Amino acid sequence: MKKTVSLLLALVMIFALCACGQAAAPVATEAPAPAEAPAEEPAPAEEPAAEADALVVDTCILKEADDAMINNYSLLAVNPEAPWVDADGNPVSDVTINTVGAAALINWLLSEEGQDLAANYGFDQYGEYLFYLKDGRPVSTAEIPAATEETRIIRLSTTTSVNDSGLLGYLLPIFEEKYGYEVEVYSAGTGKSIANAKMGNADLILVHSKKQEEAFIEEGFSCVLDGMDTERLNWMYNYFVLCGPSADPAGVKDAADVKAAFQAIADGKFPFISRGDGSGTHTKELSLWPEDLGITAEAESFKDYTDWYISANTGMGACLVMAEEMGAYILTDKATFLTFVANDGVMG
């Protein structure tokens, strides 16, 4: 008797989930209808991926390669002699940091091999490059030691958007295979990811938020590696992109620059999806709004704009799904957007 009831319950739950699955599916299947008409229009020339998939995903890149939307990626080795404090603020002296491992990974990423791989990443899959190497970037020719029992595990704390771009999943296995290290990637929002390092749980960080990186260095949590001249090793960049419905009701495409584009969205009160989660992307977006709107990370600051400004407080992909469904504008990193388009708007 009891057995039958539990079986039935489990079945009911599975059916309920299937129903949800179908509810989520229309994102993929219903999209074609509105997309067909705009597909006739010439798609932006610099967006071949969107053109190929225009039948499925309507959201496309409207503004990119603008200097205001540059996205710098930096590596920072964690300082083993940092002013560690525990949760109560008492100093802690003997925190274990694998500096040898961190240096090995950083030296490899900055080596000719690592840089070539990063620069070419994405071309095979999306037909364009996702990361660009910075002029005057730090370059390493240092010998990379093979892993030993003590240095084998390298703890890398990074942000979700870096992880979601797939770059690390592409680079790290090559490094691990060659030198015998094991890189454990901890990915979270920028704030949590840096806090994780400050708690002594990372050997290096890979982030893209200059302000927070500088604070991290200021507080003494980073160190200069042998052969480098600074803590903040900024070697790659790419651009955030402003996306929106292909019909572009705000005329963002023709705006003079990205600030003007944001002004146009705000003036016309066209729906805009904000990450709203304190991530690097969110921080960047906040800096692009016209100053007189006064939009900040505080909910109070945009309470008058809630009819068009949507603070989603979730991951990049989830926000893209929302933007696609609502025909809203959105600021995103290019890698995530291309993955989103390549997967027909369902992310994987």
Added chain:
Amino acid sequence: MGSSIQKAIELILSADPELLNILATTARVCLTSSILALVIGVPLGILFGAERFPGRRVLLVLNRTLIGMPPVVCGLLFYMLFSGVGPFRHLHLLFTVKLMILAQVVLITPIIIGIMETFVADTAPALRETARGLGFGRIKEYRLLINECLYSIFSAYLLSFARAIAEVGAVAMVGGAIAWKTNVMTTAIMMYTNRGSFTLGIALGLILLTLSLLVNVVLSLMQGRLSR
């Protein structure tokens, strides 16, 4: 029915090594933690239910409070304790399966103690009166009491296994959802949801539920045999 089921079946058939790793980690964490919790919780629950000793009521109130502890709070606590700057840093346990199991044991044991205590407190007085009336010693009395409990031990285990496999707050905090190491079904579902891969998230959810169903069916069959 639905693209999610299709996706779930595709995922299983593809035998994607990462998925298999996630499944194996999930099984390892949930089975170990629920069994450990059972081993600790059942004797304590029987003791709390059958014996009257000073401090028992305080401990029971404490236990009920622990049942209500949000997993993420438990996770946060363990994260702080085992962090690089935490008091237990020398054990190097943060972001390991071992610590995930430990955190889950802390979460689940109170549930088992609670279930066993309620059942035993209900059963023990009548059983004890009869056993003492027959002139049985304490050892025989406890043997008979445990024999009465077998059915509810199964129920307690089912519930704690369900809690372990469904729990995400603690394992995400303590395990860090590190690929190939501490990523389990629930943290993977969270990750996909944050990425907006809802279909994949539901596909994983379906696999999780199916596994849970299988474990439940097997245990229910054993339980049914017991009650006969």
Added chain:
Amino acid sequence: MKTTAFTKTYNRRVVLYLPELELPKGKITAVIGPNGSGKSTFAKILAGIERSDEKKPILSGVKVGYLPQKSFPFRMSTEKNILQNGNDPARARELMHALGIEALAGQSAKKLSGGETARMALCRILMSRYDLLILDEPTTAMDMESTLAAEKLIRNICREQDCALVLITHSISQAKRISDRVLVLQRGELIEQGDVQKVLLTPRSEETRRFLDFYGL
């Protein structure tokens, strides 16, 4: 066999006060009285399950068997339940036969009816020999046929084993049928004791007479 005098208090109210009592061997002593007169409390204190205010057993040095009013069926077959109290299958069969439950031997004891459980419990307690055997309303849940069979069994065992037997009952007719002596309790006090015929036919106290009249005797 002699018990010491004792008092039992619940919430500062004396619920039972009894003087020294003589429980003769090989004889059945029935304890009668209306509900709430303290019969079951007396049985528990006598059995050592509960303690009197004096905090010491009222009887020492004897092996006591006690059958509670609601006996607990262990989670196993009827026969195994009975064998818990002495591994003698032949004896168990004999007892089950006497009470007409041998057909239920293999059945789970948890699935027995009230009357069947009472018969199983009686068989179970009778598997061991005790110096003093206390039966608290052993036949209340049984039908008339089983009751008579149980009474016969109880009387025979008492004689054979030469044990002191205390039978708590609310049935005066049962006391008349099988007991030798009788104790009458009312509101926690012993109001009359003595030979069963004497007490029930010519009660000394007014209260006993009223109690007997009330039950139509």
